[in-house]
Amino acid sequence: MSKPSPGRYVIYHRIQSSSGERLAITYNGQNGYPTVNPLTYEDNQIWIIQNYNDTTQSISPxxxxxxxxxxxxxxxxxxxxxxxxxxxxxxxxxxxxxxGGQTVYWGLDEAEEKQNVTIKQGEGGIFQSWILKQV
Structure with missing residues (x-):
């Protein structure tokens, strides 16, 4: 398993919404909780991934x-x-x-618009899988 190269990405959930939309992580401001919304490639859906060390990376809007x-x-x-x-x-x-301790995953409770991106224990299954598309 490899990590993504540093760069600019849209990050959308592996499962589409019930209406067939790809749900992208969307920035909602400082001190705000990102939600998933239909993929538009607008600035608030673009994230910068940077290497922190050999193992970990940061994610910034x-x-x-x-x-x-x-x-x-x-x-x-x-x-x-x-x-x-x-x-x-x-x-x-x-x-x-x-x-960093590999105890929890980013995920969704359900693949529907405006859901918060959760951080929970799991096994990295389909509800905790994301697609990263470099832009």
């Missing part, structure tokens, strides 16, 4: 790269940088995004 995705109340939250880093790895169904 392209529209405010001075912020980072951190760990909120069982969900991803966008905060001022504090070395919030993640292990991003590809597998047969896409990419998984885990904390």
């Amino acid at each position: 392209a529209s405010n790269s001075n912020l980072q995705c951190g760990w909120g109340d069982n969900a991803v939250i966008v905060l001022p940088p504090q070395a919030y880093v993640w292990i991003i790895r590809n597998n047969a169904s896409g990419y998984t995004i885990q904390d």
Whole structure:
């Protein structure tokens, strides 16, 4: 399993919504919880992935790269940088995004619009799989 190259990406969920939409992680402002919304490739859906060390990477909104995705109340939250880093790895169904200790995953409770991106324990299954498309 390999990590993605540093760069600009849209990150959308492996499962489409019930209406057939690809659901992309969407930036909702500083101290806000990103949600998934239909993929539009607008600035608020573009994320910068940077290497932190050999294993971990940071994820920042392209529209405010001075912020980072951190760990909120069982969900991803966008905060001022504090070395919030993640292990991003590809597998047969896409990419998984885990904390540095590899105890939890980014995911969705259900593949529907406006859902928060959760951070929960799991096995990296389909509800915790993402597609990263470089833009």
